[in-house]
Structures are given as structure tokens and as C-alpha cells.
Amino acid sequence: MLLIDEIKLKEHESEDKLKTKLLKKLHLKEKDLISYKVDKCAIDARDEILYVYRLKIEVIDEDRFYGLPYVRRYERYKDIKKIKSTIRPIIIGDGPSGLFAAVTLVDAGLKPIIFEKGQDVDGRQITVRKFFKEAILDPSCNVQFGEGGAGTFSDAKLTTRIKDPYIEYIIDKFIAYGADPKIAIASHPHIGTDKIIDVIRNMREDLISKGAQFHFSEEVKDFIVKQDAIKGVITDKDTYYSDIVILAIGHSAIDTFKALIKHGIYLEAKEFAVGFRVEHPQTLIDHNQYHGHKLKEPAEYFLRHRSQDERGVYSFCMCPGGFVIPSSAKEKTICTNGMSYSKRDNHLANSAILCQIKMSDLDDDLMSGYHYIEDLEKRAYAISGSYRALAQNIKDYIYGGSHDLIFEPSYFLGTTLYELDHFFDEKLNKAFKEALLAFDKKIEGFIDKGIMIAPETRSSSPFRVKRDARHQSISHLGLYPIGEGAGYAGGIMSSSLDGVKCALDIIEDLS
Numbered sequence: 001m002l003l004i005d006e007i008k009l010k011e012h013e014s015e016d017k018l019k020t021k022l023l024k025k026l027h028l029k030e031k032d033l034i035s036y037k038v039d040k041c042a043i044d045a046r047d048e049i050l051y052v053y054r055l056k057i058e059v060i061d062e063d064r065f066y067g068l069p070y071v072r073r074y075e076r077y078k079d080i081k082k083i084k085s086t087i088r089p090i091i092i093g094d095g096p097s098g099l100f101a102a103v104t105l106v107d108a109g110l111k112p113i114i115f116e117k118g119q120d121v122d123g124r125q126i127t128v129r130k131f132f133k134e135a136i137l138d139p140s141c142n143v144q145f146g147e148g149g150a151g152t153f154s155d156a157k158l159t160t161r162i163k164d165p166y167i168e169y170i171i172d173k174f175i176a177y178g179a180d181p182k183i184a185i186a187s188h189p190h191i192g193t194d195k196i197i198d199v200i201r202n203m204r205e206d207l208i209s210k211g212a213q214f215h216f217s218e219e220v221k222d223f224i225v226k227q228d229a230i231k232g233v234i235t236d237k238d239t240y241y242s243d244i245v246i247l248a249i250g251h252s253a254i255d256t257f258k259a260l261i262k263h264g265i266y267l268e269a270k271e272f273a274v275g276f277r278v279e280h281p282q283t284l285i286d287h288n289q290y291h292g293h294k295l296k297e298p299a300e301y302f303l304r305h306r307s308q309d310e311r312g313v314y315s316f317c318m319c320p321g322g323f324v325i326p327s328s329a330k331e332k333t334i335c336t337n338g339m340s341y342s343k344r345d346n347h348l349a350n351s352a353i354l355c356q357i358k359m360s361d362l363d364d365d366l367m368s369g370y371h372y373i374e375d376l377e378k379r380a381y382a383i384s385g386s387y388r389a390l391a392q393n394i395k396d397y398i399y400g401g402s403h404d405l406i407f408e409p410s411y412f413l414g415t416t417l418y419e420l421d422h423f424f425d426e427k428l429n430k431a432f433k434e435a436l437l438a439f440d441k442k443i444e445g446f447i448d449k450g451i452m453i454a455p456e457t458r459s460s461s462p463f464r465v466k467r468d469a470r471h472q473s474i475s476h477l478g479l480y481p482i483g484e485g486a487g488y489a490g491g492i493m494s495s496s497l498d499g500v501k502c503a504l505d506i507i508e509d510l511s
């Protein structure tokens with residue numbers, strides 16, 4: 001089977017034309033085409049509106065097409081091998097990485113036990129809404145902690161730059177558990193917070209029916225370690241033994257990181273990024289990205305800039321038609337993030353603008369990065385005196401001034417007007433201002449029509465729990481650090497894939 005890129009349809013052309021265009025592009029006779037179907041579809045609105053397709057095709061004599069620039073071999077993931085083993089792997093954390101490790105292990109016939117410090121999605125929704133409405137935070141269950149992990153109150157974008165056959169496995173699972181089948185062909189698939197919650201609940205119910213065990217509101221507090229091998233975990237309720245412990249804790253469970261450090265489990269500090277959210281009228285983004293054309297889907301953007309002092313500054317987790325949300329996990333701290341519903345129909349667009357924090361910005365101490373992050377969050381709360389995030393017009397940040405915000409931000413808990421020049425340090429201010437001026441050249445009005453909401457601090461882990469090529473800790477046998485917290489993934493899709501890949505290694509080792 002082959003993948004053929006760059007088959008283009010004009011706005012008024014129907015998909016019936018795809019076959020004719022395909023045959024023409026490949027100089028192929030109809031009798032030599034066995035089958036074709038849409039694999040991906042993207043919109044190109046740079047000039048006229050074009051729908052750009054990737055097709056999956058079966059032809060007689062595939063070999064003669066190899067080497068053409070728009071042709072690739074299609075590789076499907078291998079079905080998960082069934083194995084016979086009585087071992088019950090423990091998974092700490094029910095975010096995308098832990099959940100997809102569980103899905104894969106269950107497909108192999110294993111019965112993992114999953115511990116999640118937060119509540120299940122139904123209880124969690126009530127708890128999170130309480131924070132959004134009344135600013136009452138539960139440090140164990142919030143936007144970052146609870147069933148589904150950090151991406152549950154999100155846009156649930158499933159984009160990644162990683163190319164791997166098991167991405168299709170993950171998409172197939174999302175669809176099987178209730179996501180819109182369109183995510184299979186969308187070039188930038190997203191599920192939306194309203195839909196992902198149902199998908200996660202369906203997943204859990206199915207996994208339980210196949211023997212998996214979920215323990216919600218149960219936090220792993222410590223590890224049972226014997227001669228540099230993990231033998232189980234101690235939670236706030238009981239002790240559980242297993243020779244396989246998958247660590248899928250995300251990047252913010254600081255007490256769990258401290259427990260790892262206490263046992264001498266090998267961790268190192270790594271670079272991360274911090275910044276703020278920007279928010280703009282969605283119409284401004286549409287107008288710029290679609291060049292005045294009218295399209296049903298709200299437009300996205302991805303912007304990046306290399307500052308004069310060699311720092312990457314980039315937009316991240318852009319949420320078209322979305323909301324900037326409070327995502328604190330600790331009391332008296334402020335941290336923002338973004339979320340959209342499946343329809344992406346809010347009138348505002350938001351995105352994080354993040355700047356790389358280099359190792360040279362930090363002390364040698366392993367905890368230095370974590371303290372840097374927490375310091376920003378605590379200072380923001382101290383300035384605001386509440387969970388109201390700090391906000392300023394981008395124009396005022398660049399050119400000076402402190403005028404009323406040009407529009408009401410979507411942030412549920414309100415904002416405190418503050419000159420963000422006084423919040424970030426000089427290096428960051430310089431890099432951000434350079435980048436914003438560059439972004440304004442790409443999206444006209446980015447500075448004049450936008451506001452900043454700060455800080456955004458939890459986009460990546462300041463730690464890496466070092467592991468070998470088979471996902472096992474380099475210091476402790478039986479411990480498998482995965483996902484964003486372990487420092488090996490960033491985002492829902494890459495974290496889910498990390499979970500799948502780790503589980504595949506475990507399945508291989510047990511078979």
C-alpha cells in the first residue's frame with residue numbers, strides 16, 4: 001500500500017474528482033488501481049482555497065512508484081501480540097501516557113493496576129468547575145491531576161511531529177472509544193474537552209471489563225526498592241507489589257519526584273520553557289491565516305522565532321475558538337493554559353508564547369528548574385493577591401503603558417492589570433519583545449489587537465528520569481518512566497505514543 005501526497009481539490013470540486021486527479025498524477029491506468037481512500041486532508045488558504053489530500057492506495061506493481069517525491073510506503077502498526085502472564089504491571093498516573101500503556105497491556109491480555117491521585121472524570125469535572133467558578137482549588141484533583149491527566153480540560157489536539165505507525169493505533173482507539181471518526185483524516189485533529197471526557201470514561205469502562213483495575217483518589221507516596229530494583233509501591237491507602245512499575249506521573253507531581261530522588265533513582269535537570277498566553281479575536285486570526293477567505297473551521301497558527309541571544313520563542317498549544325484557563329495545581333499559585341470545546345466556537349483564539357530556559361540560566365541544583373517555575377507562579381499570585389491572572393495589552397508591553405485591556409479576556413477567574421516587564425526577567429523580556437515584533441509581521445494586528453495573560457509555566461518538565469532504549473530506568477530495574485513528566489514527550493499524542501511503546505517493550509520481555 002502507498003501514500004500519495006499533494007492531490008489537490010479546489011473549493012468547488014467534489015471528492016469524486018480525487019480518483020481522476022490521482023490517475024493523472026501517477027500516470028496510472030484505471031485497471032491498475034485496486035483501491036484508494038483518503039488518509040489526510042489539509043486546507044491551504046495561502047492563495048485560493050485548496051484542499052490538499054493524502055491518499056492511501058493499492059496498485060498493481062507498487063515498486064515502479066518508489067522514489068517519486070510525493071509517494072511513500074504505507075506501514076500499518078502490528079496488532080498487539082497476546083501473551084500469557086500473571087504479572088500485573090502497576091501504572092502510576094492516568095494521563096495519556098499511563099492510559100495508553102494500560103490500553104496496550106490490556107490488548108496483550110495483561111491486567112494492569114492503575115493509580116491516579118485525582119478523581120475519575122465525573123468527580124473531577126465537579127471539582128474543576130468549582131475552581132473555575134469559585135477559586136476553590138483541590139491540590140489533588142484539578143486541571144493537571146485526575147483521570148485523563150493534564151490534557152482532559154484542553155483542546156485535545158492530537159498533533160505531533162513524530163512519524164510512527166502506532167499513531168494510527170492511538171487514533172483508532174480514540175475513535176473506537178467515541179471520538180469523531182474525522183480525527184483519522186484531519187491534518188490537525190482535535191477532540192475538544194467536552195468529547196474527550198466521554199472517550200476517557202469509555203476507555204476506562206472497557207479496560208475494567210477486561211480485567212484492569214483503577215484506583216482513583218489514591219496517591220503513590222513511596223516505592224518499594226530492593227537492590228536497585230523496584231518491587232512495588234506504597235500509596236496513601238495500601239502497599240502493592242509488582243516487578244513492573246510504569247511511572248507516568250506528568251511534570252507537576254513534585255512530591256513523587258522527591259520520593260524518586262530519595263531512593264537514588266536517576267533523574268537529571270533539563271531545559272524547559274515558560275511564558276504567557278496571548279489572546280486575540282478569532283476573526284483577526286481567520287482573516288490573516290485564510291487571507292480573507294471564509295472557512296467554517298477557525299484558523300490556527302504556529303509561530304517561532306530565534307532571539308538574538310539564541311533562545312527559541314514559539315507559540316504552543318494554540319486553541320482556536322477557545323478559552324484561557326486557570327490550571328494551578330498548588331494553592332496560591334497562578335498558571336494558565338488553553339482549552340477548546342469540540343466546536344471551537346468561542347470568539348477568541350489563544351496560544352501560549354513560550355521562551356526556552358537554558359541550563360545556563362539555572363543553578364547546578366537538580367531542583368533549580370522546578371523552583372524557577374514555582375517562583376513565577378507564586379509571584380504572580382502574590383502580585384494579584386488572588387487566582388486572577390496577570391494581564392496586559394501586548395501593545396503596552398512592547399511600547400510601554402498600562403491601559404485598560406482592549407477586550408475582556410476569556411480567563412474564567414478574571415485578571416489583574418500588571419506591567420509584565422516587571423514580572424519576567426530582562427533576558428525573557430528582550431526575547432519576548434523581539435519575538436512578538438516578528439510575529440506581528442506574520443499576523444497583522446498580533447500586537448495591536450492582542451492581550452497577554454500570565455504566567456504559563458507547565459508546558460514541559462524540568463526533569464528527565466533517565467531510561468534506556470527499552471524504556472527502563474537506567475538506575476532501577478522494573479521502573480519504566482514515560483510521558484511528559486519523565487521528560488520524553490510533550491503533548492497528548494507523543495505521551496500516548498510513549499505509553500504504547502513502553503508497553504510493547506514490556507509485552508516483548510514477558511513473552
Ligand SMILES: Cc1cc2nc3c(=O)[nH]c(=O)nc-3n(C[C@H](O)[C@H](O)[C@H](O)COP(=O)(O)OP(=O)(O)OC[C@H]3O[C@@H](n4cnc5c(N)ncnc54)[C@H](O)[C@@H]3O)c2cc1C
Pocket residue numbers: 092093094095096097098115116117118143144145146147148149150151152153154155156157158159218219220221248249250251252253256317325327337338339482483484485489490491492493495
Ligand atoms: C489545560 C491543558 C491543555 C492542554 N492541551 C493540550 C492539547 O490540546 N494537545 C496536546 O497535545 N497537549 C495538551 N496539553 C499537554 C498534555 O495534556 C500533556 O502533554 C499530557 O497530558 C502529558 O501526559 P502524561 O501522561 O505524560 O502526564 P499527565 O497528563 O500530566 O498525567 C499524569 C497523571 O499522573 C497523576 N499522578 C502524578 N503523580 C501521581 C502519584 N504519585 N500517584 C498517583 N497519580 C499520580 C496525575 O494526577 C496525572 O493525572 C495540555 C495541558 C494542559 C494542562
